[in-house]
Amino acid sequence: MGIVQNADEQITTIYDYGSLKTPEQKTRFLELGEVWWWESNRIIPINVFLKQDWFLFKFCVKTMNSKDVEIKYGPQTSLKEMSMRRSKRRSITLVRRTN
Numbered sequence: 001m002g003i004v005q006n007a008d009e010q011i012t013t014i015y016d017y018g019s020l021k022t023p024e025q026k027t028r029f030l031e032l033g034e035v036w037w038w039e040s041n042r043i044i045p046i047n048v049f050l051k052q053d054w055f056l057f058k059f060c061v062k063t064m065n066s067k068d069v070e071i072k073y074g075p076q077t078s079l080k081e082m083s084m085r086r087s088k089r090r091s092i093t094l095v096r097r098t099n
Contacts, residue, residue, distance in 0.1 A: 003033055004071065005045050005061065012069040015046070019060035029057060 002014040020026045032053055036046045047054045 002060070002062070003036075003046055005047055007066065007069075007071070010066055011063055012066045013061060013063045014069075015057050016060045016062045019062070020057075025056075
């Protein structure tokens with residue numbers, strides 16, 4: 001159980017809640033996870049959104065084969081999708097009519 005950092009077709013990287021050792025770490029993990037959940041659009045990975053605050057949990061990163069992972073609940077952040085969404089934005093040009 002944890003928070004997905006990045007998920008694509010081949011590899012899924014999560015922050016594993018089970019790797020946390022102290023109750024203080026677990027509490028901080030859940031507090032920062034709540035901040036990310038409510039204050040971001042959940043498309044940006046938690047480590048990018050929280051930067052220095054989240055650096056404390058770098059030791060609990062687990063990388064697994066996506067075939068072996070089942071996402072039960074919550075968003076799947078993907079850096080690939082994030083870059084694709086940005087490139088699909090359209091620009092609109094306003095033209096003044098002269099009558």
